[in-house]
Amino acid sequence: MDLYNTLTRRKEKFVPGEPGRVKMYACGPTAYNFIHLGNARALVVFDTIRRYFIYKGYRVTFVQNFTDVDDKIINRAREENMDPIGLAAKYVNEYFTDADALNVMRADVHPKVSEHLPEIKEMIGRLVERGFAYTTPEGDVYFSVRDFPGYGKLSGRTPDDMLAGARVEIDQRKRDTLDFALWKSAKPGEPAWGSPWGPGRPGWHIECSAMSLKYLGENFDIHGGGADLIFPHHENEIAQSEGATGQPFARYWIHNGFITIREEKMSKSIGNISLVRDLVKAFGPAVLRSFLLSTHYRSQLDFDPGKMDAAVKGVNRLKTSLNLLEEALGRAVDSTENGADFEKNLEELRERFETAMDDDFNSALAQAVLFDLASEINSYLHRTPQPEGDSLLKARTLFAAFNGVLGIFKEENGRIVLEEEAGSDDLVAQLLDLIIGVRQEARKKKDFATSDRIRDELKAIGIIIEDTPQGVRWKRGQT
RNA sequence: GGCGGCGUAGCCAAGUGGCUAAGGCGACGGUCUGCAAAACCGUUAUUCGGCGGUUCAAUUCCGCCCGCCGCCUCCA
Numbered sequence: 001m002d003l004y005n006t007l008t009r010r011k012e013k014f015v016p017g018e019p020g021r022v023k024m025y026a027c028g029p030t031a032y033n034f035i036h037l038g039n040a041r042a043l044v045v046f047d048t049i050r051r052y053f054i055y056k057g058y059r060v061t062f063v064q065n066f067t068d069v070d071d072k073i074i075n076r077a078r079e080e081n082m083d084p085i086g087l088a089a090k091y092v093n094e095y096f097t098d099a100d101a102l103n104v105m106r107a108d109v110h111p112k113v114s115e116h117l118p119e120i121k122e123m124i125g126r127l128v129e130r131g132f133a134y135t136t137p138e139g140d141v142y143f144s145v146r147d148f149p150g151y152g153k154l155s156g157r158t159p160d161d162m163l164a165g166a167r168v169e170i171d172q173r174k175r176d177t178l179d180f181a182l183w184k185s186a187k188p189g190e191p192a193w194g195s196p197w198g199p200g201r202p203g204w205h206i207e208c209s210a211m212s213l214k215y216l217g218e219n220f221d222i223h224g225g226g227a228d229l230i231f232p233h234h235e236n237e238i239a240q241s242e243g244a245t246g247q248p249f250a251r252y253w254i255h256n257g258f259i260t261i262r263e264e265k266m267s268k269s270i271g272n273i274s275l276v277r278d279l280v281k282a283f284g285p286a287v288l289r290s291f292l293l294s295t296h297y298r299s300q301l302d303f304d305p306g307k308m309d310a311a312v313k314g315v316n317r318l319k320t321s322l323n324l325l326e327e328a329l330g331r332a333v334d335s336t337e338n339g340a341d342f343e344k345n346l347e348e349l350r351e352r353f354e355t356a357m358d359d360d361f362n363s364a365l366a367q368a369v370l371f372d373l374a375s376e377i378n379s380y381l382h383r384t385p386q387p388e389g390d391s392l393l394k395a396r397t398l399f400a401a402f403n404g405v406l407g408i409f410k411e412e413n414g415r416i417v418l419e420e421e422a423g424s425d426d427l428v429a430q431l432l433d434l435i436i437g438v439r440q441e442a443r444k445k446k447d448f449a450t451s452d453r454i455r456d457e458l459k460a461i462g463i464i465i466e467d468t469p470q471g472v473r474w475k476r477g478q479t
Numbered sequence: 480g481g482c483g484g485c486g487u488a489g490c491c492a493a494g495u496g497g498c499u500a501a502g503g504c505g506a507c508g509g510u511c512u513g514c515a516a517a518a519c520c521g522u523u524a525u526u527c528g529g530c531g532g533u534u535c536a537a538u539u540c541c542g543c544c545c546g547c548c549g550c551c552u553c554c555a
Binding site: 009026027028029030035036037038039040041042043045070071072155156157161162204225226227228229230231232233255256257258259260263265266267268290291294295296298299300302304307309310311312313314316317320321324352356362364365367368369370371372375378379381382383443446448451452455459464465466467468469473475 | 481482483484485490491492493494501502503504505511512513514515516517518519520547548549550551552553554555
């Protein structure tokens with residue numbers, strides 16, 4: 001299994017620190033707003049990576065933090081006249097609503113800054129002791145970048161390169177412009193915790209170092225996040241962590257590419273931030289997830305609402321295949337040999353899927369294999385009037401296994417549950433049976449004007465009628 | 480200015496130093512159907528931004544050029 005390591009800038013074979021186990025940490029959102037499409041991509045990417053490790057039989061410990069103490073939260077809370085901690089708690093809840101909708105598994109631990117002040121302070125103290133950090137008369141603590149020899153190894157630049165950028169604000173309290181805050185002294189009215197350096201709050205970067213080390217230990221396997229975190233956030237995490245422990249920090253660094261909206265950067269000033277909940281409402285979670293995995297995770301991905309049709313149709317194709325499979329199980333037979341070729345093809349698909357995911361989590365290719373599986377199922381059912389039950393069950397298991405990694409459809413007890421199946425109620429089903437019965441009578445009498453009218457009008461309200469040799473089918477959707 | 484990425488069919492998007500350049504959407508033809516829909520079968524890039532170079536062989540490696548984008552500041 002190969003994965004691209006930002007630290008070495010090449011693909012490397014994945015070797016876990018402890019056989020059979022994967023310890024991974026992903027930087028989670030700052031809880032000051034509803035999550036947007038960019039957050040969603042990071043969530044879905046790391047969720048998929050995690051799911052693939054599980055598929056491969058690893059025991060995975062996955063930690064994802066919430067930043068609930070932060071300048072943005074304080075500002076937002078001030079605007080809304082709320083308590084910052086309360087505001088953050090609210091958006092943590094909202095986060096779970098959206099992440100659950102996207103079928104993102106909950107992390108094993110979701111640590112929060114506000115609950116880890118002792119660990120953070122302890123770590124800052126160690127950095128001061130070991131000479132990597134200094135305090136100021138105002139009660140701030142800064143990390144001294146020039147005192148950490150490896151600084152810049154993740155982002156591939158030297159401290160002097162960075163100065164050339166010269167977009168760094170000059171802060172009189174710092175000894176060097178590159179130094180960054182570990183502890184910020186509190187201004188009046190800001191949330192503050194007591195510390196050896198005076199009342200204040202942690203700087204942004206230190207939380208992830210303290211919390212990842214607490215839950216995963218030194219030298220854990222994978223640390224990840226959005227590409228924008230490479231510098232300065234992750235660079236600073238490495239400096240702090242390795243400065244404090246004297247041990248290598250995470251061994252593999254994974255970063256996902258950015259989302260653009262209609263070829264433009266997603267930003268507040270352009271006003272094109274797409275919230276996950278709006279997109280889920282517009283397209284459904286399966287389509288969104290399929291879309292997010294349709295490009296390699298390191299590439300930039302452009303979201304254009306006008307181009308989502310392909311994703312919608314693609315997901316429909318998968319659903320149709322799944323429905324055809326379920327229907328065929330009802331008429332399947334035992335102990336024929338007609339499924340042998342089919343089963344052989346299923347095995348090839350499994351290999352192709354694993355090869356794709358083994359190669360730096362190539363979800364685009366893996367998803368193509370899922371489409372091939374759908375084609376294979378459809379084709380087998382088409383050419384086989386009496387399909388073999390065992391073979392169909394194997395196909396269903398394989399479909400669920402692929403889906404278990406990609407997470408496009410929700411599953412319960414290892415079985416895929418389609419949205420409309422979950423959302424349809426008995427009354428609707430009964431009414432439709434009635435209407436379809438009337439339409440069938442009209443069709444028998446060759447009164448096609450009536451039968452077509454029923455079909456057209458149902459379509460207009462979002463019910464699609466399909467006449468098949470196996471009887472009449474209906475489903476929700478628009479075609 | 481520094482660092483990095485991208486440019487593959489109408490659109491989205493994998494991929495490889497040489498065997499038929501995946502897959503989805505779209506389009507076209509056929510099967511099925513009362514007609515549709517869905518599904519199936521088939522067609523749809525002699526070619527991978529441009530120009531050079533390396534090589535027996537390059538879309539894939541190297542150089543230059545053109546175009547697009549990201550990071551360097553809070554940001555997934």
